[in-house]
Amino acid sequence: MQSLGCLPWGLLLILSTTSTEGFAQAGRRVCAVGQPSRRSAHTESHVQPVYQPYLTTCQGHRLCSTYRTIYRVAYRQRYRQVPEPTASCCPGWSRANGHTLGCNRALCWEPCQNGGSCAFPGRCSCPPGWTGRACQTDVDECASQSHGCSQLCINTAGSFHCACQDGFSLTADDKGCQPLVPLPGTDTSSQAGPSSEMKEEMKDLRSRVEALEQKLQLVLAPFHNLMLPEDVGADPISRLSHSLQQLDRIDSLSEQISFLEERLETCKC
Incomplete structure (x- = not known):
């Protein structure tokens, strides 16, 4: 029973050895396998009989000649056919080197x-x-929604990178965006400074113009009495001269106000 139990294991070993040798000879992705052979010479030894004559005494005290057989080792040259399998790779495959039968290197045209x-x-x-x-x-990684950028995605050759809109900067992961923090000591209200200063200056100029206009009305009141008798004196003339000077000042202030209004229209604060 023990010999019968060993028989299946022996057959399995023989089959696995045979199949392994078959795969080793054929290799992977091999479409044809040839079995050419070459003539190989080798030296072999053999036993050669040698017949050696000698003399001996025969009947009647006579000398007789006979021989004996001895054996010696001799050598001779022999020839035999040695198989040399060759593999033909399937289309699109080649051998990595000349020492392997498997065709494991792909070919790209x-x-x-x-x-x-x-x-x-x-x-x-x-x-x-x-x-x-x-x-x-x-x-184009930006065409899909898997890029992970929170605001802007910019595609480049073989890659991409994230960017942020104005007023934001990238976070440490180079994908998210965070608002820009103003530098310490900067006064954001100073950005509106020029506009507010101009408005204050215009307000002051307008009030000064109104005051001058009121004074002008007071000064021009005696102008209507220039046809009075001569004993009135030259005082109205001096007042007239003074009023004319006030008119020049009003004209200058009006020009300044016009200039400031033009600056306010073109200012982008």
Whole structure:
């Protein structure tokens, strides 16, 4: 019973050895296997009989000649046919070197670009950011929603990067955006300074113009009495001269007000 139990294991060992040798000879992606042979010479030894004559005494005290057989080792040249299997790779595959029968190197008719490698006949394995048979097409990561940018996504050759709108800056992960913090000591109200100062100056000028107009009315009141008798004196004439000077001042102030109004219209504060 013990010998019968060992029989299946022996058959399994023989089959596995035979199949392993078959795969080793054929290799992977091999479409044809030839079995040519070559003539190989070798030296072998053999036993050669040697017949050696000698003299002996025969009947009647006579000398007789006879022989004996001895054996010696001799050598001779022999020839035999030694098989040399050759493999023919399937289309799109080649052998990595001349010492292997397996055809494990893929062939790509178009060279792989942008760091790609030939992984299958006619098709390249591309690094991240590239696609296509020869890795010639850039992947637009911004077209999908998986880029992770919170505001702006900018596509580049083989990659992408995030950006922020005005008034924001990138966070530490280079994807999120945070509001810009003003520098210490900066007064945001100073940005509206020029506009407020001009408005205050215009207000002051307008009040001064109104005061001058009121004084002018008071000064011009005696002007209507220029036709009075001569004993009135020259005082109305002096008042007239003074009123004319006030008119010049009003004209100058009006020009300043017009200039400030133009600046207010063009100011973008």
